[in-house]
Amino acid sequence: MSKYIKQLTSLVAMVLMMFVFASETMAAKKSKTMKNVLKKGFLRCGVSQGVPGFSNPDASGNWTGIDVDVCRAVAAAVLGDANKVKFTGLTAKERFTALNAGEIDMLSRNTTWTLSRDADLSLTFVGVNFYDGQGFMVRKSSGITSVNQFKDGISACTNTGTTTELNMRDFFDSRGIKYEPVAFEKADEVVAAYDAGRCDTYTTDKSALAAQRTKMSNPDDHITLPETISKEPLGPVVRQGDHVWEDIVRWSLNVMIEAEEYGVTSANADASKTSNNPAIKRLVGAEGELGLALGLDNDWSLRIIKQVGNYGESYKRNLGDTGILPDRGPNELWTKGGILYVSPAR
């Protein structure tokens, strides 16, 4: 009798496993975006038109930056090759329209996660790859060292279609300061206008101030004021409704961050497959079937870490070694006093 119960139990277990397997592979089939990406053979990623350290093309059109690396991670996971990405430079104003129109498969472009953007029926934010805040840059010669010295009549250069414009309005209005906004759609126009002295201050995310400063004629003539007037959690965005794709992008980013947490790098990823730590083994696909759960193979995360590196490697390459933002500030791991904390890959 007990023999029959045993046989029945293993039969039920087998059917259950087949069901789980079938529903998971169906998950991949259900992703319209993934199907399109596989069919085309490359990922279309919307990025900025050029913010050094985040997403910036060189003279030969090779894109680098921490936002670019998130796209590369997704390409490594889905297509097996971090280089299979077509980048489209978008202004702040164009970015969501391009995503909605299906011109790009994902957006990874210093975009702030806000309630109204997230609640928009067509957008879904998948995580944060840089915690930022808005600041002000002024010419050293102005003698201004704090926003508390701002006076009526101050002119401020910024980008249209951004949270920056809105925060700037809140900031000056709440302090009762009459100000003159000087706004442009293209970031280079903003930088050129401020550089040419058309406004007293240049305001945007502090990361972008640090990045754009490198484009000015005399970077040392300018300072970023110490105050931070807003929260700007920046992260990748996908079209709403494709849950499998949303998970793939979210977990590609999470893998980069968790790999740093566990000390898994592009150099030791292969060797980590035989680690004694089960969490590390899962992270590199040597244990468990996390890839399958996303409709991918089990080497998806290993490829991300080997081809793109962990978050810390990406940060160092793009923002540390370049001198743009060597101090990680809040973008340090939670285990090291920062706020980078992702859900576990298990």
Ligand SMILES: N[C@@H](CCC(=O)N[C@@H](CS)C(=O)NCC(=O)O)C(=O)O
């Ligand atoms: N994080 C803010 C601001 C994003 C933004 O577009 N900032 C400008 C300031 S430099 C920029 O990155 N422009 C780059 C471009 O237009 O290519 C948002 O999501 O609205």
